[in-house]
Amino acid sequence: MDSPRWHAQPIETVLRGLETTAQGLSQKDAARRLERFGPNRLPGPPRVPAFRILLSQFRSVVVILLVAATAVSLLLGDSLEAAAIAAVLAINAALGFTTEFRARRAMEAILLLDVPRATVLRDGALRVIDAHDLAPGDIVELNAGQQVPADARVIESTDLRTNEAALTGESLPSSKHARQTLEDDTPLADRSNMAYSGTTVVAGVGRAAIVATGRATEVGRIGELTGGVTLEPTPLERRLDALGRVLVWVTLGVAALVASLGALQGAPLDLIVQMGIALAVAAVPEALPAVATIALAVGMHRMAARNALVRRLPAVEALGSTTVVCTDKTRTLTSGNMEVVRVWSAGREIGLAPGAEAHLDARATQVIEVALLASAAPAVPHPETQASGIDPVDRAIADAAARLGIDRARLLEGSAEAGSVPFSSDRKFMAVFLRSGSGLAACVKGAPARVLDFCGKPGRGEPTRTALVEVNDNLAREGLRVLGVASGQVRDAGEHALGGLTFLGFIGLADPPAAGVKETIARLKRAGLRTVMLTGDQRLTAEAVGRELGLLQGDERVVGGQELEHLSGDELQAAAAHAGVFSRITPEHKLRIVQALQARGEIVAMLGDGVNDAPALKKADVGVAMGTRGTDVAKEAAAIVLRDDRFETIAAAVEEGRVVFDNIRKFVLYLFSCNVAEVLVLLAAGISGLPLPLLPLQLLWLNMITDTFPALALAMEPAEADVMHRPPRRPEEAILSRPFLLRILLYGALITGATLAAFLWGLAGPPGRATTMAFMTLALAQIAHLGNARRVGPVLDPGGAAANPYAIGAVALSIGLQVATLYVDPLPRLLRVTPLEPGEWLIVGACAVVPVLVGQGLKLWRPQL
Numbered sequence: 001m002d003s004p005r006w007h008a009q010p011i012e013t014v015l016r017g018l019e020t021t022a023q024g025l026s027q028k029d030a031a032r033r034l035e036r037f038g039p040n041r042l043p044g045p046p047r048v049p050a051f052r053i054l055l056s057q058f059r060s061v062v063v064i065l066l067v068a069a070t071a072v073s074l075l076l077g078d079s080l081e082a083a084a085i086a087a088v089l090a091i092n093a094a095l096g097f098t099t100e101f102r103a104r105r106a107m108e109a110i111l112l113l114d115v116p117r118a119t120v121l122r123d124g125a126l127r128v129i130d131a132h133d134l135a136p137g138d139i140v141e142l143n144a145g146q147q148v149p150a151d152a153r154v155i156e157s158t159d160l161r162t163n164e165a166a167l168t169g170e171s172l173p174s175s176k177h178a179r180q181t182l183e184d185d186t187p188l189a190d191r192s193n194m195a196y197s198g199t200t201v202v203a204g205v206g207r208a209a210i211v212a213t214g215r216a217t218e219v220g221r222i223g224e225l226t227g228g229v230t231l232e233p234t235p236l237e238r239r240l241d242a243l244g245r246v247l248v249w250v251t252l253g254v255a256a257l258v259a260s261l262g263a264l265q266g267a268p269l270d271l272i273v274q275m276g277i278a279l280a281v282a283a284v285p286e287a288l289p290a291v292a293t294i295a296l297a298v299g300m301h302r303m304a305a306r307n308a309l310v311r312r313l314p315a316v317e318a319l320g321s322t323t324v325v326c327t328d329k330t331r332t333l334t335s336g337n338m339e340v341v342r343v344w345s346a347g348r349e350i351g352l353a354p355g356a357e358a359h360l361d362a363r364a365t366q367v368i369e370v371a372l373l374a375s376a377a378p379a380v381p382h383p384e385t386q387a388s389g390i391d392p393v394d395r396a397i398a399d400a401a402a403r404l405g406i407d408r409a410r411l412l413e414g415s416a417e418a419g420s421v422p423f424s425s426d427r428k429f430m431a432v433f434l435r436s437g438s439g440l441a442a443c444v445k446g447a448p449a450r451v452l453d454f455c456g457k458p459g460r461g462e463p464t465r466t467a468l469v470e471v472n473d474n475l476a477r478e479g480l481r482v483l484g485v486a487s488g489q490v491r492d493a494g495e496h497a498l499g500g501l502t503f504l505g506f507i508g509l510a511d512p513p514a515a516g517v518k519e520t521i522a523r524l525k526r527a528g529l530r531t532v533m534l535t536g537d538q539r540l541t542a543e544a545v546g547r548e549l550g551l552l553q554g555d556e557r558v559v560g561g562q563e564l565e566h567l568s569g570d571e572l573q574a575a576a577a578h579a580g581v582f583s584r585i586t587p588e589h590k591l592r593i594v595q596a597l598q599a600r601g602e603i604v605a606m607l608g609d610g611v612n613d614a615p616a617l618k619k620a621d622v623g624v625a626m627g628t629r630g631t632d633v634a635k636e637a638a639a640i641v642l643r644d645d646r647f648e649t650i651a652a653a654v655e656e657g658r659v660v661f662d663n664i665r666k667f668v669l670y671l672f673s674c675n676v677a678e679v680l681v682l683l684a685a686g687i688s689g690l691p692l693p694l695l696p697l698q699l700l701w702l703n704m705i706t707d708t709f710p711a712l713a714l715a716m717e718p719a720e721a722d723v724m725h726r727p728p729r730r731p732e733e734a735i736l737s738r739p740f741l742l743r744i745l746l747y748g749a750l751i752t753g754a755t756l757a758a759f760l761w762g763l764a765g766p767p768g769r770a771t772t773m774a775f776m777t778l779a780l781a782q783i784a785h786l787g788n789a790r791r792v793g794p795v796l797d798p799g800g801a802a803a804n805p806y807a808i809g810a811v812a813l814s815i816g817l818q819v820a821t822l823y824v825d826p827l828p829r830l831l832r833v834t835p836l837e838p839g840e841w842l843i844v845g846a847c848a849v850v851p852v853l854v855g856q857g858l859k860l861w862r863p864q865l
Helices: 011-018 026-035 050-058 063-076 081-108 217-225 235-264 269-283 288-305 315-319 360-374 393-401 448-453 464-479 516-528 539-549 561-565 569-576 585-599 611-619 633-639 648-688 694-704 706-716 738-762 770-785 807-825 828-833 836-859
Strands: 117-122 124-128 139-143 151-163 175-176 199-213 308-310 324-328 338-344 346-350 417-421 428-438 439-446 481-489 504-509 528-532 556-558 579-583 604-608 620-627 641-642
Touching: 011 151, 011 199, 011 481, 050 081, 063 807, 139 151, 199 579, 288 308, 288 315, 288 417, 288 648, 288 706, 308 648, 315 481, 315 648, 324 585, 338 393, 338 439, 360 393, 360 481, 360 504, 393 504, 417 569, 439 448, 439 504, 448 464, 448 481, 448 504, 448 556, 464 481, 464 504, 504 611, 516 539, 516 770, 528 539, 528 585, 539 556, 539 579, 556 561, 561 579, 561 585, 569 585, 569 807, 585 604, 585 611, 604 611, 604 648, 611 620, 611 633, 648 694, 648 706, 648 738, 648 770, 694 706, 694 770, 694 807, 694 828, 706 807, 738 770, 738 836, 770 807, 770 836, 807 828
Parallel strands: 324 528, 324 604, 528 579, 556 579, 604 620, 620 641
Antiparallel strands: 117 124, 117 139, 139 199, 151 175, 151 199, 308 641, 338 346, 338 504, 417 428, 428 439, 439 481, 481 504
């Protein structure tokens, strides 16, 4: 009963293997099996406790470093400093916890493809039961409009068709036939004698023997595959952790250097400890975790405004780092609706532009008329036809007829339907018989080879069968689904009477690209992103769509599922480097493809909507699910959900992700330049044997207040003009790259020089005056440094300066708070500062603006600064 190859066995063997009969199980036997195999239910996503979500906010190295700094401050009796650092940690944790908690709880409410009721044969009688109570060996009845309740082997079928798009990626309904026995290695998408849990019956009726329930179904197996995929840290998480590790070593190194200098100079122990604490506070940017979280939250809200809903904050930036976008085809790159795009008749091929008014000659018009009569489509196409079970091909023909002004009711005037032969996967055609007076005519459409079999010898001047086959092949090479159309007088209304018909022509149908997809792929390509299509379609169709959308250019090629099966991991990595399209693939293939791309160092975004996409969605650096048509399993596995289901939205989300990373780099540049300046000021004073220029609490004030508000303003910076015209960042590139580190050191040195100049000036004044001047100069120089950090290139023009009103507000607020430290109790006493004289203010102001003026001048010379 554990055999997974039910499709390769005749019905009788299947029933024996399941220890059942076509009359179903008894109620007693079903109860025993239900106890043995468990309920026909998929496990829901595990609920993550709130405390674990909270603890996860403290995983980064930077946060751990701040926790250690808090503990050291407490041990040294500096409770005020410890409280200040703890407050920063609490704000950061609260922001991250609130965002992730809400996202998780919202998604935990989603159901996982359960079918509530099923019609089953029990004790020889049909009854409706809870689908959770089905067991292997049960015989269920399948009807149009119902979902298949579990994996089943079809044992009876009448024109039975199921929509398996969510499971296999196939855009067209799959015809089911009970009496077929397939090869053992038949792919899932081609198992025409099987019906699978979570798929929908779109036409016909049938009965099927349940072969697997719950976790043992294909949907359950994919769930197990998804559950085995571990969430990888995003590029931002990896970069910030690397940055944190650098900070740990820098802090320890600086502290050791200062202690050594103090000991060599014979400084008192309390001064050495005080200097060490000051340097530790200066080296750690306390606001970094909070500002990074806020920057991601800002990006999340911007994405939401553009219909991309974010479930995991770090995914915002990860999308901006993406180098490859993997996507399924049906209803993502294509509309999912078949359209008639070619009509061939009497040696002439006429193209029909999708959505445009159509014009055909009399012979081509006759092809459409006969195809419409041989269809099950309604006279007037209705937007709900697909959902109601109408075949997409019939619907496409009805659409084309409507554009031509052809009305089925008028065609039938004077005639009456005398019978029909419905379409099936075995027949590969559909016929409708019309009686007019004493005559009986047959209208037939279907697979060209099958229709040609019903046609007589061509008349003089008519194309031969060989010529017609060549026309069919040419249309097929374009990736079109080709139908042959024929009509003629017959004796009886039945399949046996079809013969001697006149071949009228071919109809070529395509699943057109969705609106804006081609332009979006081109836009992503300009931004340095490669788009790769993963589809369950046949190679010919996939290749045609890929070429039409611009996915196959240069050395890019199509890799088929059977070829992929035989590729080793290294071979797949090599193939993935040049594959623009993967065809006829399974969920395991999708997962392997994502893993192969990641092994090459790519940052992969995976778009999908079906159950079959879930493992790859979870494994990808950024999983992106469709919000409207996406299955619940896909949404649960994804980090981002596209609310409007449009491929265009992914480009908007990539742009916002890039803006987020740009802004993160901007405030990292700002914060680290400021912290480097603080460290260099203290080091220079220590080496020179000067008094301590700044106190630990003063440095903490600068890091918490004066640094934080400008850094937050940088998180709100608008996009740079070239944000989507530059290649993606190299995945291995650190935030503190060599050029970036040099910029930090340059700006830090400028601020250091200005601060030391004011400090030296103040040493000639009353006690405490030099420390106050250094404190004020450093603060104002850091605030002015916002102009250097806001963008690559100068921001001296009024338009550039006013582009971010938050920056202007941050400057005003920070200056106000800094001035308040001199005049508003109890700040002067806590920070040990004194009011300045007008002349001293002049010195402080002059020194503070020098770094930004020099910085803007350097940017005019070298804009990359």
